[in-house]
Each structure stands twice: as structure tokens, then as C-alpha cells.
Amino acid sequence: MSEIDTAGQTDAPRLRTIKSFVMRAGRMTEGQQRGLDKGWPRFGLTLEAGPQDLDGLFGRSAPRTLEIGFGMGQSLLEMAAAAPQEDFIGIEVHRPGVGALLSGLLAQDLSNVRVYACDALEVLRQCIADASLDRVLLFFPDPWHKARHNKRRIVQPAFAELVRSKLKPGGVLHMATDWQPYAEHMLEVMDVAPGYLNLAGDERFVARPPERPVTKFERRGERLGHGVWDLKFQRVD
Numbered sequence: 001m002s003e004i005d006t007a008g009q010t011d012a013p014r015l016r017t018i019k020s021f022v023m024r025a026g027r028m029t030e031g032q033q034r035g036l037d038k039g040w041p042r043f044g045l046t047l048e049a050g051p052q053d054l055d056g057l058f059g060r061s062a063p064r065t066l067e068i069g070f071g072m073g074q075s076l077l078e079m080a081a082a083a084p085q086e087d088f089i090g091i092e093v094h095r096p097g098v099g100a101l102l103s104g105l106l107a108q109d110l111s112n113v114r115v116y117a118c119d120a121l122e123v124l125r126q127c128i129a130d131a132s133l134d135r136v137l138l139f140f141p142d143p144w145h146k147a148r149h150n151k152r153r154i155v156q157p158a159f160a161e162l163v164r165s166k167l168k169p170g171g172v173l174h175m176a177t178d179w180q181p182y183a184e185h186m187l188e189v190m191d192v193a194p195g196y197l198n199l200a201g202d203e204r205f206v207a208r209p210p211e212r213p214v215t216k217f218e219r220r221g222e223r224l225g226h227g228v229w230d231l232k233f234q235r236v237d
Contacts, residue, residue: 032099039102043115045089045127052127057114058087066128066166067091067137068120068154071215073101075139078213080105080113088113089128091120121154121162128166136163136173139212143179155186160193167235172199175231176212183229190233199232206230 028036045052055061063086070076070090080088090113092098098117105113116123141154155175163173173196177183187204190196200206208214208230218228 028096028099031103032096035099035101035103035106036095039099039106040115043102043105043113045114045116047116047118047122047126050127051129054087054129054132058112060087062087062112063134064089064132065135065137066124066133067139069093069138069141070097070101071140072097073104074215075213076113077101077104077108077110079211080110081108082211084110084112086112089116090114091116091118091123093117093119121159124162124166130165131168133166134168134171136167136171137212138173138175140177140215140217141175141182143177143182150185153182153185155182155189157189157193160189160196164193164195164235169235169237171235173231173233173235174209174212176208176228178218178226178228180227180229183231186229186231190231193233195235195237196233197236199234206232 054064065079065086066089067076068091070092071094073090073092076088076090080086090101092101092115095117098115101113101115104110116127138154143153160173167173173190175186177186183205187198191198198204208228209232212230222228
């Protein structure tokens with residue numbers, strides 16, 4: 001299978017919604033294409049498959065983490081390798097990133113990851129059962145710097161409510177950004193979102209948790225004096 005198969009995912013008419021991501025064209029390396037060819041049949045999931053029985057999908061009952069926008073997949077690959085007793089679902093629209101992750105999964109012979117290559121919000125709405133996730137991760141989403149584009153930021157009240165419905169009671173939404181205005185926006189949205197507790201308390205932001213891998217991009221930013229803000233909000237009802 002040489003391409004991600006998303007046929008039939010948009011057959012039903014839909015109201016137009018604001019996209020929180022940009023479909024960026026990118027040249028596929030041979031390794032990334034090979035990852036897609038060999039890895040997608042094993043790890044790939046589509047919207048058209050509908051709601052997923054996660055226990056059946058992974059063949060066990062285990063803690064479940066869903067990452068929105070895994071980029072080139074480095075962090076997700078590292079987390080999955082470090083926690084083989086847990087299961088992970090990654091979502092990314094950038095094909096080279098999907099190919100890179102799949103290539104890594106094959107190289108490390110990991111079996112605890114499944115992958116979607118489509119809109120994360122649609123995956124949450126259509127494929128993930130309520131109260132089925134232990135964690136939802138959103139690391140370094142597009143901050144949409146210009147004020148007129150702020151409405152495209154994925155972290156909005158409706159997003160907070162959708163994620164809360166998919167988290168188990170006690171489950172955690174963990175976000176990170178290197179753009180302070182977006183960190184403040186995240187905090188503003190989440191502080192008034194019903195059914196959440198800020199695990200940082202009065203400190204507002206948490207220190208970087210050890211379970212979040214540090215990316216090359218983040219290390220470069222640290223050398224340049226750039227900050228990173230982590231937020232953890234727990235579902236409390």
C-alpha cells in the first residue's frame with residue numbers, strides 16, 4: 001500500500017468548520033515512503049472504520065494515550081518504547097511525519113501504537129469512545145501568531161469539552177507550547193472549562209514532566225533562551 005488510504009472519509013455532507021492545522025506539502029524520503037508502504041497496513045487507522053474497540057484493537061486492556069499532531073513522531077516513538085505496557089494512538093496530517101513514525105515503529109519492532117492521518121477532532125468525535133483515554137497530549141501545536149488567526153487555535157472551549165468527554169475520570173490533558181501568548185491563551189481557556197482541575201495549582205504551569213521527551217527543536221530553543229510552558233489539566237467529573 002503506497003499511499004495513506006482515506007477514501008470514503010468525507011462522503012457525508014458536513015458543515016464547514018475552521019481548520020486548526022495547515023496541510024503542508026513535504027517531500028517524502030525513501031525511508032518515510034517505505035514506512036508508509038510497510039507500516040500503514042499494520043498500524044494505520046481510518047475514519048471510515050468508525051468507533052474503535054481499543055481493547056480489541058491492541059489485544060489487551062492497558063493505559064491509553066492519544067497524541068494530537070505528533071509531527072515527525074520522535075516524541076511518540078520515544079514514549080511508546082519507554083512504556084511497552086501502555087498503548088498509544090497518534091494523529092498527524094503531515095504525510096512525511098506519518099511515514100517517519102511508521103518507519104520508526106517497524107525499526108524498533110513496537111506494537112503498542114496505532115496511527116491516524118486525518119483531522120484529530122474528527123477522530124475524537126467519530127472513533128474514540130467516551131471515557132476511554134487516560135491521557136491526551138497536545139505538544140507544540142501551531143500557535144497562529146496573528147490576532148486575526150487566533151480563532152484557528154485548536155485550544156478553544158469546544159475542544160476542551162470534547163477532550164474531557166473522551167478522558168476517563170482522573171485522566172489528564174497535557175499541553176506544551178514554546179509561544180508564551182499561546183500558553184496564556186491555553187490557560188485562559190482551560191481555567192474556565194468545566195470539569196477540569198489545573199494540576200499546577202496556583203503556579204499555573206507545571207515543570208516539564210519527565211515523561212514528555214525533549215525534542216531537538218526544543219533543545220535548540222533552550223540554547224537560544226526560548227521558554228517552554230507545560231499545562232496539565234485533570235478531568236474531575
